[in-house]
Amino acid sequence: MTSLPSTEDPITPPPEQRRALVVMKDVSKVFSSGTVALTGMSLAVNSGEFVSLLGPSGCGKSTALRIIAGLGDVSKGTIDWPSSRINSRGLPEGDISFVFQEPTLMPWQTVFGNVYLPLKLRGISRAAARDDIMTVLATVGLGDFANAYPRELSGGMKMRVSIARALVTKPKLLLMDEPFAALDEITRQKLNDDVLRLWRETGITVIFVTHSVFESAYLSSRIVVMKARPGRVHADFPLKTSLLRDAHYRTSEEYRQACETVSETLLEAIGGEDTH
């Protein structure tokens, strides 16, 4: 593996200010079909981190994310939330939002109605929710589209609605499962910049599943590379940079080095050499 960029990233809080938000300990997942998706996966994600989960197709990235979200049980091991209040389902109530690869919008509802849904499910009236919805729509650049229907939006705009819907409840943790994989490169880069800005502005913790070395190297404060199935952590390292991650960063030597490091680690993971 090449050496990692050594300069401090000014947007990542120092370790002493971070607290573990979620801790996966020795998690295994065997589906009823007999498929062993995860084995002995351990990972602690701290408040304020932007962690990308990267790994070969089928290594269990989505499974790990879904387990953290409470959308699937573990076969073995534990998920702990050391700094959250836990509900009867073992989850930190209201603290997690999920963004899927498909925006999964309700076509019969306006943008406003789609973003309102999670607040409606909490029994909040439309009138009481209005300010929060308009604020989050402005944050994702859709302030003028509250009354539009999904069919009137581009793919990138639909994904922004999906992100707004995830953020409107002000979660501590945003889980994103290949959210931009189906978008063209320009839209993907714009949304990468939007997500980074949201992360900086809100201090939210993000766990981001991606296939893309370039995307993970651009976005992450930390990269977790998983081994081929059954999935577990192959390598886990911070990605530091002294530069603001913007268009200039994309053409910088630091970014090139980061991509090289991530790419080589991914090749090792596929090859089976363990660095963790």
Ligand SMILES: Nc1ncnc2c1ncn2[C@@H]1O[C@H](COP(=O)(O)OP(=O)(O)OP(=O)(O)O)[C@@H](O)[C@H]1O
């Ligand atoms: N509900 C399920 N029932 C049975 N097997 C499943 C289920 N969901 C996932 N799997 C299997 O578990 C393994 C891990 O799948 P998962 O989708 O988590 O991988 P992934 O790393 O996210 O893949 P990709 O990068 O291709 O999206 C795969 O072999 C998959 O076929």
